[in-house]
Amino acid sequence: MKAAQFSEFGGPEVLEIVDLPEPHPGPGQVRIVVHATGVNATEWKIRKGELSFGAPLPQTTGRDVAGVVDEIGDGVTDVAVGDRVFGVSDDGAGAAEYTLITHRSIIPPSLGFIDAAGLPIALETATRAIDQLGVTSGRTLLINGAAGGIGSTAVQLAVARGARVIGVASAANQHYLSVLGAEPVTYGDGLAERVRALAPGGVDVALDVAGNGVLRELVEFAGGPQNVVTLADFDGAKEHGVHFSNGFVDGHGFRALATVGELIETGRFWLPVERTFPLAGIAEAHRVSEAGRIRGRLVLVVKS
Numbered sequence: 001m002k003a004a005q006f007s008e009f010g011g012p013e014v015l016e017i018v019d020l021p022e023p024h025p026g027p028g029q030v031r032i033v034v035h036a037t038g039v040n041a042t043e044w045k046i047r048k049g050e051l052s053f054g055a056p057l058p059q060t061t062g063r064d065v066a067g068v069v070d071e072i073g074d075g076v077t078d079v080a081v082g083d084r085v086f087g088v089s090d091d092g093a094g095a096a097e098y099t100l101i102t103h104r105s106i107i108p109p110s111l112g113f114i115d116a117a118g119l120p121i122a123l124e125t126a127t128r129a130i131d132q133l134g135v136t137s138g139r140t141l142l143i144n145g146a147a148g149g150i151g152s153t154a155v156q157l158a159v160a161r162g163a164r165v166i167g168v169a170s171a172a173n174q175h176y177l178s179v180l181g182a183e184p185v186t187y188g189d190g191l192a193e194r195v196r197a198l199a200p201g202g203v204d205v206a207l208d209v210a211g212n213g214v215l216r217e218l219v220e221f222a223g224g225p226q227n228v229v230t231l232a233d234f235d236g237a238k239e240h241g242v243h244f245s246n247g248f249v250d251g252h253g254f255r256a257l258a259t260v261g262e263l264i265e266t267g268r269f270w271l272p273v274e275r276t277f278p279l280a281g282i283a284e285a286h287r288v289s290e291a292g293r294i295r296g297r298l299v300l301v302v303k304s
């Protein structure tokens with residue numbers, strides 16, 4: 001089967017399309033015919049060698065996937081051959097014609113493969129982070145980096161819980177954030193004043209998704225490091241005593257894959273796909289992702 005991989009860490013040019021043996025599912029896994037694969041910030045960080053989950057080289061890439069089940073492993077009862085599913089590719093091998101998935105759910109009926117492929121990691125990560133912060137109805141959450149894939153998802157999940165959300169994003173994304181249900185403010189000098197104008201007494205909790213070195217300010221707005229979680233600022237977390245939320249932990253965030261359908265069908269959740277690329281265009285997709293300023297998601301169309 002065709003799959004993307006890299007044999008050395010480096011720029012997007014290290015990505016190549018190669019022929020690899022088709023995988024077959026073990027217990028609890030299903031194999032899908034991949035129709036679409038999400039590309040997000042974590043993919044290029046792994047490719048550059050900035051982030052590691054311990055996989056040896058050569059390494060495959062791509063974790064968010066959507067497709068059709070064509071083989072099932074022992075013990076699988078939640079889905080059947082022919083089902084449309086989305087989830088996270090085991091071993092990060094989703095930029096390929098076939099992949100194995102353990103964490104999965106049926107794709108909501110109104111979603112196509114391309115839109116579904118942008119969702120799994122964003123849903124898992126955003127759910128985990130706002131659960132760790134205890135975001136519930138009536139609480140005020142500040143999200144720094146609210147317009148990217150994870151930020152947009154966290155905004156809408158928190159609003160659906162009845163929370164008030166203040167979102168920090170670039171000037172170009174202010175209107176977009178208000179459409180998602182957040183009160184938007186811009187980054188940079190004067191951030192404290194802009195947040196205080198909206199929340200004079202501070203916020204209850206704060207989530208850092210952008211990782212652009214503002215944890216000291218977030219700790220101040222939220223009244224202490226215990227009320228802040230970062231997903232992207234590892235060094236800042238250590239410096240300011242903030243929790244760095246990492247990994248799938250017990251996988252509970254994946255429950256959002258099964259429940260997002262109701263939000264989508266009732267018009268309360270939408271994660272735009274900013275651009276699509278063919279599988280052979282994966283290097284360009286990584287370049288665009290790495291350049292940043294993505295609104296929503298980038299997706300590779302593997303089978304149309």
Ligand SMILES: NC(=O)c1ccc[n+]([C@@H]2O[C@H](COP(=O)([O-])OP(=O)(O)OC[C@H]3O[C@@H](n4cnc5c(N)ncnc54)[C@H](OP(=O)(O)O)[C@@H]3O)[C@@H](O)[C@H]2O)c1
Binds near residue numbers: 150245
């Ligand atoms: N810890 C975990 O479990 C976990 C899991 C998945 C991902 N992550 C991390 O979470 C972060 C966000 O991931 P994502 O997939 O949501 O990324 P993304 O879609 O590319 O979004 C990145 C966001 O950062 C903002 N931003 C602020 N300053 C920026 C700058 N100087 N350059 C580029 N963007 C800037 C952008 O918004 P504006 O354009 O409005 O500024 C955008 O909203 C990444 O660092 C990723 O590695 C962590």
